Amino acid sequence: MIDCDILIAGSGIAGLTAALTAVRVGRSTMVLTGATLGGQLLSINKIDGYPGFPDGVPGYDLCPIAQEQATAAGAVLKMTDLVDLEYGDGTWRGRLGDGSAIEAHAVIVATGARLKKLGVPGEEQLFGKGVSHCASCDAPLLKGRTVVVVGGGDSALQEALTLAEQVTRVVVVHRGTAPTAQKAYRDAVAAQSRIELRGESTVAEILGDASVTGVRLADGMEIAAAGVFVYVGLEPNGALTPASVRDNAGAILTDASMRTTLLGLAAAGAARAGWPGRAAAAAGEGAAAAIAIDRWLCDKHWREA
Numbered sequence: 001m002i003d004c005d006i007l008i009a010g011s012g013i014a015g016l017t018a019a020l021t022a023v024r025v026g027r028s029t030m031v032l033t034g035a036t037l038g039g040q041l042l043s044i045n046k047i048d049g050y051p052g053f054p055d056g057v058p059g060y061d062l063c064p065i066a067q068e069q070a071t072a073a074g075a076v077l078k079m080t081d082l083v084d085l086e087y088g089d090g091t092w093r094g095r096l097g098d099g100s101a102i103e104a105h106a107v108i109v110a111t112g113a114r115l116k117k118l119g120v121p122g123e124e125q126l127f128g129k130g131v132s133h134c135a136s137c138d139a140p141l142l143k144g145r146t147v148v149v150v151g152g153g154d155s156a157l158q159e160a161l162t163l164a165e166q167v168t169r170v171v172v173v174h175r176g177t178a179p180t181a182q183k184a185y186r187d188a189v190a191a192q193s194r195i196e197l198r199g200e201s202t203v204a205e206i207l208g209d210a211s212v213t214g215v216r217l218a219d220g221m222e223i224a225a226a227g228v229f230v231y232v233g234l235e236p237n238g239a240l241t242p243a244s245v246r247d248n249a250g251a252i253l254t255d256a257s258m259r260t261t262l263l264g265l266a267a268a269g270a271a272r273a274g275w276p277g278r279a280a281a282a283a284g285e286g287a288a289a290a291i292a293i294d295r296w297l298c299d300k301h302w303r304e305a
């Protein structure tokens with residue numbers, strides 16, 4: 001028995017915007033939130049470049065508003081994961097993390113991405129003991145200390161700036177001759193005396209026993225530090241979808257309307273191949289996916305495979 005028109009996996013900004021759009025065009029919609037209601041943005045101190053917020057907005061403010069807007073419009077949230085997805089006889093069937101099952105006419109996968117690990121000795125053992133992916137969560141615990149940020153992209157420099165508000169010294173270790181982050185972040189970092197850039201360097205080991213005491217770089221140099229924050233790229237959470245609609249990196253392949261080649265299956269946001277990397281784009285893709293699914297439910301015309 002069909003439980004909803006559209007099942008959405010993921011409650012980041014892509015999933016919540018898809019849900020809002022879907023219910024506003026009259027589709028019964030269920031969102032499986034996954035572990036993080038709000039997604040990656042939830043722990044960002046200041047989301048930059050999101051329309052409507054010229055001074056930035058904290059994720060812990062924006063995400064609950066987006067959630068409230070979607071549920072007030074009629075979306076139903078279920079606090080569990082989608083663990084398996086299959087299609088047959090015109091119906092998508094999902095198996096959920098709480099042991100239940102669900103049937104829907106169509107599915108939007110908005111399961112986002114996870115931060116990559118460095119894959120060096122010490123990282124696994126010291127995760128949560130100084131190794132972190134969340135600057136805003138851990139900066140208050142590191143007041144007066146030195147920390148290392150690994151990576152030179154937008155996330156790395158943005159989080160280095162967040163850390164520099166609280167810690168004494170931030171050493172940004174990155175591979176290239178200059179960080180690849182957007183100019184606004186490079187300029188802000190240049191103006192922040194607590195941040196040092198260490199280019200053409202990689203971390204070979206994270207040091208410490210009960211907690212982080214520093215890092216050893218590939219050239220043998222050691223930096224004493226109480227925290228190590230790793231921002232070296234993202235890995236898409238696309239594994240729920242059939243391999244036929246994923247690229248080599250595991251991201252979901254869609255057309256410009258967010259449709260996969262499988263009938264009634266769309267994707268949006270950081271789980272999607274070609275996602276431009278910003279929250280505004282993820283929100284837009286969520287809306288586009290919901291509209292594409294709604295049109296298909298009306299006219300039953302899907303893309304050519």
Ligand SMILES: Cc1cc2nc3c(=O)[nH]c(=O)nc-3n(C[C@H](O)[C@H](O)[C@H](O)COP(=O)(O)OP(=O)(O)OC[C@H]3O[C@@H](n4cnc5c(N)ncnc54)[C@H](O)[C@@H]3O)c2cc1C
Binds near residue numbers: 010011112115155
């Ligand atoms: C450190 C950092 C700083 C950033 N700063 C900015 C910024 O300032 N401005 C900006 O525009 N962008 C920024 N971004 C990018 C921004 O976070 C992403 O654009 C945005 O979060 C993508 O949204 P999403 O909904 O696609 O995915 P996500 O935010 O990754 O959300 C994915 C959702 O899927 C859920 N999920 C995962 N697996 C399952 C499953 N099996 N079943 C059900 N649900 C599942 C998760 O619980 C989560 O709710 C930043 C990213 C990082 C890492």
